[in-house]
Amino acid sequence: MLLHKKNTLAIIPTGGGKSLLYQLLSLDLEGVTLVISPLLALMEEQVTELNVLRKINALALNSKIPFVKQREILRNLTNTSYKLIYVSPERLQNPFFRAALIASGVKISMIVVDEAHCISQWGSSFRPEYGQINGFVDFLKSNSQSPFLLCLTATLSQLARKDVATEFNVASENIYITPKIIRDNLILHFQKVENEDEKPEYLRNFLTEYEPKKTVAYLYSKYLCETYYEEFSDNYSTDYYHADVDGEEKTNVYEKFLNNEIDILFATT
Numbered sequence: 224m225l226l227h228k229k230n231t232l233a234i235i236p237t238g239g240g241k242s243l244l245y246q247l248l249s250l251d252l253e254g255v256t257l258v259i260s261p262l263l264a265l266m267e268e269q270v271t272e273l274n275v276l277r278k279i280n281a282l283a284l285n286s287k288i289p290f291v292k293q294r295e296i297l298r299n300l301t302n303t304s305y306k307l308i309y310v311s312p313e314r315l316q317n318p319f320f321r322a323a324l325i326a327s328g329v330k331i332s333m334i335v336v337d338e339a340h341c342i343s344q345w346g347s348s349f350r351p352e353y354g355q356i357n358g359f360v361d362f363l364k365s366n367s368q369s370p371f372l373l374c375l376t377a378t379l380s381q382l383a384r385k386d387v388a389t390e391f392n393v394a395s396e397n398i399y400i401t402p403k404i405i406r407d408n409l410i411l412h413f414q415k416v417e418n419e420d421e422k423p424e425y426l427r428n429f430l431t432e433y434e435p436k437k438t439v440a441y442l443y444s445k446y447l448c449e450t451y452y453e454e455f456s457d458n459y460s461t462d463y464y465h466a467d468v469d470g471e472e473k474t475n476v477y478e479k480f481l482n483n484e485i486d487i488l489f490a491t492t
Contacts, residue, residue, distance in 0.1 A: 224397045228371040232339065232393045234379050234400045241375045242269060245335045246279065246307065248373075254302045254330030257370070258309045260337045261350055263287075264477050266309040273307065281307040284314065287470070297323035302330055312341075312352035315359040331363055331370045336391065339374035343386035357390060423454060430459075430487075437480065438487045448489040459486040466491065 224231045225248055235241045249256035260266045266283045273281035282305045284293065297320070314320055324331070334356075336342075341350040363370060372391050379387070388398060414425055426440065442448050448463040455461050462476050462485050479485050 224399065225371075225373060228333075229397050230372045230374075230391055230393045232374045232376075232384070232387055232391070232398045234376055234384070234398075236401065236403070237377045239377075239401055239403075241337075241377075245333065245373055245375075246273065246277075249306045249333065250279070252332040254332045255305060256307045256333045256335060257331050258307055258335040258337060259312050259315070259356060260309055261312060261341055261353075262338070263311070264473075266311075268481075270307075270309055279307070280305045281309065283309040284320075285309075285311060287474075294319075294323075297327065300324075300327035300329050302328075304329075312350065312356060316352075316355055321359075321362060325366045331368050334360065334370045334372050336372060336374045338376060339387050339391075340376045340379050340383050342390050343383035354390075423451065426451075426455075437483060437485065439480075440487055440489050441492045442489055443492065445491060448491060451489045455487055455489075460484065461487045461489065464488055464490040 225244075233241065233244065235244075245256060245258065258266075263283075263285055266285065267287075270281045270283040273279040282296070284296070288296070300323070310320075336353075336356060339353075342353040342356075360370065360372070372393075374387055374391055374393065376387075384398070387393065388395070416422055416425060430438065440451065442451065445465040445467055448465050452461045452463040462479065464473060464476050468476065476485070476488070480488050
């Protein structure tokens with residue numbers, strides 16, 4: 224499917240090699256592969272891995288790069304500058320980005336729509352900006368570009384699958400579902416509690432019994448994240464992550480968690 228440059232939807236569980244699929248293919252394509260991702264942290268993690276470990280030129284074009292630097296990058300963009308450029312769906316509507324991309328003359332061979340379920344209101348992460356991706360594709364086509372699309376997701380219901388296939392013009396024969404979509408390496412436990420104030424005790428019991436190397440505890444409010452952060456700091460290295468944490472501190476917390484400097488991270492969903 225992909226070797227024939229057909230629009231494709233691939234449903235592959237987390238850890239099944241979705242990123243490797245397009246990263247390897249990009250090396251065989253002329254010009255640039257554009258990767259649309261909704262997650263800044265994941266975007267930067269992958270770009271670091273590509274540049275440092277795999278020696279593949281990649282760029283995460285996001286708000287953390289000053290505008291002057293972005294302008295310089297885009298003005299000097301060539302078919303050999305980067306094999307992969309990661310962007311958020313919001314950036315596709317930026318007039319400067321669009322104009323600079325066309326002015327550079329680079330060839331956009333493939334567009335990867337990561338977390339493709341975001342296109343669907345039936346998906347778990349409906350994100351309206353995903354509905355504007357097709358407009359960007361039409362813009363490229365009106366400027367003599369002809370990229371094909373690879374849509375990726377880990378799990379997808381029948382309704383959401385239909386939405387993605389319709390939106391991105393994916394023929395039924397170009398929908399790939401990995402034979403082992405069920406994650407049998409995951410174990411789910413459920414514990415019913417009567418009152419909110421019982422939860423810390425159950426969490427402590429869980430940590431004592433299983434001794435996880437590091438834990439993310441999802442909570443439904445910013446207040447609870449900070450409360451649990453304080454409450455558990457007696458025996459664990461803790462931190463919190465929510466919408467009121469500024470960008471620089473979020474990056475700091477994220478890197479500490481990756482480097483095993485935090486035992487428990489309390490975060491909003």
